[in-house]
Amino acid sequence: MELKQGNLSVAEYSAKFEALCVFSPHYNTVEAEEDKCVKFESGLRPDIKQLIGFSEIRDFPTLMTKARICDEDGKAKTSYY
Numbered sequence: 001m002e003l004k005q006g007n008l009s010v011a012e013y014s015a016k017f018e019a020l021c022v023f024s025p026h027y028n029t030v031e032a033e034e035d036k037c038v039k040f041e042s043g044l045r046p047d048i049k050q051l052i053g054f055s056e057i058r059d060f061p062t063l064m065t066k067a068r069i070c071d072e073d074g075k076a077k078t079s080y081y
Contacts, residue, residue, distance in 0.1 A: 004043045010071035013043065014064045034058045040067075047074060 003020060005013040017040055021027040027036045037058045041049060044067060051070045057063040 002043075005045045005048070010044070010048065010064070010068040014040075014068070017043065033060055036060050037063050040064070 003013070003017055008016070021036065026032050027039070037060055040060065040063060041053060044052075048067055048070045052063070052066050055066070057066060
């Protein structure tokens, strides 16, 4: 699973990531929560990864929410200028 965010929004990337996780049983266990977070984070665009990477969030729903907020905030800033 080598999914990258690219031009997708974080919401779109998250949806594709979770759809692909269905085919990888390892990422569907409680024990693999940290691995799932690391894998998700590694596929994020560099600007978002830089903003949330230092937090080392290892709860997947929290990580998705924080990444989405960073993405939306970034879009708000670019449309503001």
